[in-house]
Amino acid sequence: MELSPTHKIGLVLSGGGARGFAHLGVIQALHENGIYPDIISGTSAGAIIGAMIASGHTPEECLHFFLGKKILHFARLTMSKKGIMILNGMEEKLREFLQVKTFEDLKIPLVITASDFMNATPVHFEHGELLPCVIASSSIPVVFTPRMIDHVEYVDGGVFMNLPVRPIRKRCEKIIAVEINSIDTSEKITNMIGMAIRSFHLGLDRNTDIDRNMCDIFIAPQNMTKYSIFDLEHVQEIYNEGYQTAQRILHSSVLKNSIPVSA
Numbered sequence: 175m176e177l178s179p180t181h182k183i184g185l186v187l188s189g190g191g192a193r194g195f196a197h198l199g200v201i202q203a204l205h206e207n208g209i210y211p212d213i214i215s216g217t218s219a220g221a222i223i224g225a226m227i228a229s230g231h232t233p234e235e236c237l238h239f240f241l242g243k244k245i246l247h248f249a250r251l252t253m254s255k256k257g258i259m260i261l262n263g264m265e266e267k268l269r270e271f272l273q274v275k276t277f278e279d280l281k282i283p284l285v286i287t288a289s290d291f292m293n294a295t296p297v298h299f300e301h302g303e304l305l306p307c308v309i310a311s312s313s314i315p316v317v318f319t320p321r322m323i324d325h326v327e328y329v330d331g332g333v334f335m336n337l338p339v340r341p342i343r344k345r346c347e348k349i350i351a352v353e354i355n356s357i358d359t360s361e362k363i364t365n366m367i368g369m370a371i372r373s374f375h376l377g378l379d380r381n382t383d384i385d386r387n388m389c390d391i392f393i394a395p396q397n398m399t400k401y402s403i404f405d406l407e408h409v410q411e412i413y414n415e416g417y418q419t420a421q422r423i424l425h426s427s428v429l430k431n432s433i434p435v436s437a
Contacts, residue, residue: 181283184346185211186339186389187220188382189312189332190354191403192412194219195240196395199416200352202233207424213345215285215338217331219354221311222268225304228282229272233413239271240409249318257319261309269305277301286311287331287338291320296334298341314403332381339385351389352416353382354398395419 185204187197197220204210216224226236248264274280277300285300288310299307310321310328320327331338337353386392395416401408 179345179347181212181342181346182348183209183211183213184342184349185214185224186337186342186349186351186385187214187216187224188337188351188353188355189218189220189330190336190398191219191314192405192409193354193395193398193401193403194223195237195409195412196354196398196416196419197223197352198233198236199413199418200393200395200420201227202413203417203420203424204350205233206421209350209424211282211350213283213285213342215287215342216311217287217336217338218312218314220338220352221286221288221308221331222264224284224286225268225272225280225308228280228284229274230281231271237409237413239267240406243406245404245406252319254319257313257315258317260319261312261321264312265305265309268308272304274304277304277307280304285338285341287335287341288313288321288323288328289331289333289335291315291327291329291333293326294334296331296338297328298338334381335385337382337385339388343388348391349389350391350393351385352393352395352420353386354395354416355382391423393420393423 214224214228249259249261250263251258252260277284285298286307287296287298288307290297306321306323310323311331313321314330320329336355337351339349339351343349396419397415401412
């Protein structure tokens with residue numbers, strides 16, 4: 175017997191590095207249109223933004239968290255054989271910002287997808303300590319070291335599921351999915367990190383087809399190929415791309431009555 179949905183609106187946020195600032199613009203547009211998610215599902219950058227919003231922060235507060243920052247505020251080089259950098263700074267700064275410890279402390283239910291690298295499977299976290307799962311979901315292989323949780327090494331959730339609609343599809347009446355990953359085929363690859371990122375992005379693009387077809391509203395902010403996944407110089411511009419794309423889609427006559435709004 176199939177269970178009835180327990181949530182009206184589910185919001186799904188894809189991975190994509192610094193392009194995740196577009197998620198904040200999309201969420202701001204949703205709020206301005208009276209649309210507030212009852213549950214959030216996120217991978218990588220989507221897990222970070224999802225945790226911020228689920229903890230009760232506004233998109234504007236989240237935006238200010240990133241303004242003026244550089245990559246070394248969030249990660250440092252490491253001698254590990256399993257990654258070039260470690261996301262220790264991200265974990266420390268998120269701990270201060272979120273002011274929550276567990277999934278159960280969040281104001282909005284959150285599901286975070288990470289990848290069990292050794293067993294080659296996606297894993298969906300929604301209970302227990304929050305930050306290890308956020309960092310695990312954001313640990314791009316080779317670029318960042320894996321995150322250990324309960325003696326299992328996890329890497330970026332996008333390896334197997336970059337647009338995690340499936341974990342919450344049956345729980346929701348409507349799903350709004352936001353995808354920020356795009357590939358610039360004209361970009362020249364000049365180093366090992368660039369090669370790792372391009373390979374990663376090619377995999378992301380292939381593993382989202384199923385989930386794209388399972389959502390009710392699909393939002394893909396434009397011009398994302400202009401920004402690298404480590405671009406912290408154009409935070410506001412990336413945010414604006416998400417906001418403008420979402421407003422355009424939400425104002426279309428076809429979608430005006432397709433999603434419930436809050437009074």
